[in-house]
Amino acid sequence: MISAKKERMTAQKSFILNYLMSVKTHPTAEVVYKEVRKKLPTISQGTVYRVLNNFKKKGEIISIDTKDTVHFDADISDHAHFICEECQNVYDIYDECSKCGILKNRKTKVGKINHYKINFYGICGSCKK
Ligand SMILES: [Zn+2]
Numbered sequence: 001m002i003s004a005k006k007e008r009m010t011a012q013k014s015f016i017l018n019y020l021m022s023v024k025t026h027p028t029a030e031v032v033y034k035e036v037r038k039k040l041p042t043i044s045q046g047t048v049y050r051v052l053n054n055f056k057k058k059g060e061i062i063s064i065d066t067k068d069t070v071h072f073d074a075d076i077s078d079h080a081h082f083i084c085e086e087c088q089n090v091y092d093i094y095d096e097c098s099k100c101g102i103l104k105n106r107k108t109k110v111g112k113i114n115h116y117k118i119n120f121y122g123i124c125g126s127c128k129k
């Protein structure tokens with residue numbers, strides 16, 4: 001038998017994951033908490049942080065570390081990120097990276113590549129203006 005507490009926990013978890021899957025903005029835990037709280041006003045910040053870390057441990061989401069904080073991404077397909085050093089926004093990079101030999105062939109002298117995590121740092125188009 002599932003307790004009411006467990007049931008609520010499961011609902012919160014899927015709500016958080018669904019929210020993360022619906023955005024492309026790589027939100028921080030703080031932003032996830034603010035957004036999720038609009039629909040689930042009783043959820044605590046601690047729960048949101050814990051749920052995000054559990055999803056990360058299980059490999060259901062990934063995290064991107066920037067200078068001051070950690071961003072989360074529910075898109076676990078292989079892609080690289082561009083981190084703007086000005087606005088700290090995190091952008092997805094897909095096709096440009098697949099043209100790179102090492103990522104296309106998935107092989108290095110050391111061994112076969114299963115997955116990768118690449119961050120590029122620079123100034124994004126909207127900050128350059
Ligand atoms: Zn920027």
Ligand SMILES: [Zn+2]
Pocket residue numbers: 026073075079080081091092
């Ligand atoms: Zn991403």
